[in-house]
Amino acid sequence: MLYKNKNAQASEAIVWLVATLIIIAVLVVSVYTASAISKSTKTVSSLDFSSSMKSDIVAKESLFAFLLTKNADGKNFYSEIESSGGIAGVAKELGINVFNKINAGAAEISLKFNKNSNAAGLIPSVSSAVVEKVNIDKNSAIELTIKYKTNGATIQ
Amino acid sequence: MKILRNKTGADKILSVYWFAMLFVIASGIFAIVYVFYLHPFDVREIETAVLTGRIAECVSTQGIFDDNFLSDDSGKNFISKECHLNFNSEFDKIQYYVEIEIYDFKAFESSSNPMKKISDGNENLKADCELQKTKNNNLKLQSKCSEKSIYSIDKKNVPYIIKILSVVRKTEKNAV
Numbered sequence: 001m002l003y004k005n006k007n008a009q010a011s012e013a014i015v016w017l018v019a020t021l022i023i024i025a026v027l028v029v030s031v032y033t034a035s036a037i038s039k040s041t042k043t044v045s046s047l048d049f050s051s052s053m054k055s056d057i058v059a060k061e062s063l064f065a066f067l068l069t070k071n072a073d074g075k076n077f078y079s080e081i082e083s084s085g086g087i088a089g090v091a092k093e094l095g096i097n098v099f100n101k102i103n104a105g106a107a108e109i110s111l112k113f114n115k116n117s118n119a120a121g122l123i124p125s126v127s128s129a130v131v132e133k134v135n136i137d138k139n140s141a142i143e144l145t146i147k148y149k150t151n152g153a154t155i156q
Numbered sequence: 157m158k159i160l161r162n163k164t165g166a167d168k169i170l171s172v173y174w175f176a177m178l179f180v181i182a183s184g185i186f187a188i189v190y191v192f193y194l195h196p197f198d199v200r201e202i203e204t205a206v207l208t209g210r211i212a213e214c215v216s217t218q219g220i221f222d223d224n225f226l227s228d229d230s231g232k233n234f235i236s237k238e239c240h241l242n243f244n245s246e247f248d249k250i251q252y253y254v255e256i257e258i259y260d261f262k263a264f265e266s267s268s269n270p271m272k273k274i275s276d277g278n279e280n281l282k283a284d285c286e287l288q289k290t291k292n293n294n295l296k297l298q299s300k301c302s303e304k305s306i307y308s309i310d311k312k313n314v315p316y317i318i319k320i321l322s323v324v325r326k327t328e329k330n331a332v
Binding site for chain 1: 197317
């Protein structure tokens with residue numbers, strides 16, 4: 001291509017200059033965005049995993065201990081719930097007391113006895129919660145649902 | 157600017173420009189990747205949760221409390237020995253601290269005194285947890301703490317509440 005006059009040269013140069021500036025601007029924005037994303041996404045919290053793992057060893061140990069606790073008749077609550085078909089009376093009272101004490105202010109707790117445990121409706125409405133389940137028999141289970149609250153830096 | 161009288165001259169200038177742009181874009185992509193991977197993943201919260209879980213399993217196995225934790229022998233380094241934990245790391249100083257408080261279930265209140273308190277690791281790290289609790293802040297350079305309580309019964313059906321505090325520092329590997 002031959003440039004016959006200065007005007008043509010100038011307009012061509014401006015096009016290249018603008019293109020260069022656009023490329024540099026895009027790169028600078030990308031670097032800044034990468035930095036911001038990197039800072040915000042690189043703290044891995046246990047809350048990130050709770051929903052997918054659906055497991056909490058601490059809660060499971062407490063649930064086991066609760067079910068193994070014996071009532072005044074020397075019968076453990078697992079057997080009592082199994083024979084009566086529900087959590088009631090002393091078992092219910094102790095269950096509420098136990099899980100309120102160990103999670104005071106740190107988590108939202110629900111302890112449920114579910115008949116027909118294979119039903120889809122058993123999945124708790126709190127999607128990010130951890131669910132620990134102990135089957136009582138083929139069709140029923142005790143479910144402990146825990147949703148931990150974040151408290152600034154720590155998960156308690 | 158010189159008037160370009162032939163194709164060869166214009167092409168030479170353009171090829172220099174193309175090389176310059178190639179260099180700029182390559183540098184930009186390098187910078188993007190470098191900046192993204194510059195910050196390490198901070199996995200200390202997960203590490204404290206794992207440590208707490210490990211201790212919970214050790215103190216209370218399948219819901220049954222291990223009486224050894226109430227014995228008089230439970231002195232220094234007892235937790236790491238009993239629970240098979242190794243607190244050594246690539247750092248010179250110990251980067252972990254764990255504390256177990258055992259309460260009588262019936263007498264338990266959040267402010268009550270524990271029947272037994274056992275700790276292991278670097279005790280200086282505990283101060284970071286106290287600071288986080290009072291200021292409710294999230295300072296990256298502080299240690300990460302996890303405090304959880306479990307309910308457990310011993311073989312004689314005596315109920316306990318066990319508070320487990322786990323602290324992990326490792327700031328240089330996770331937050332700097």
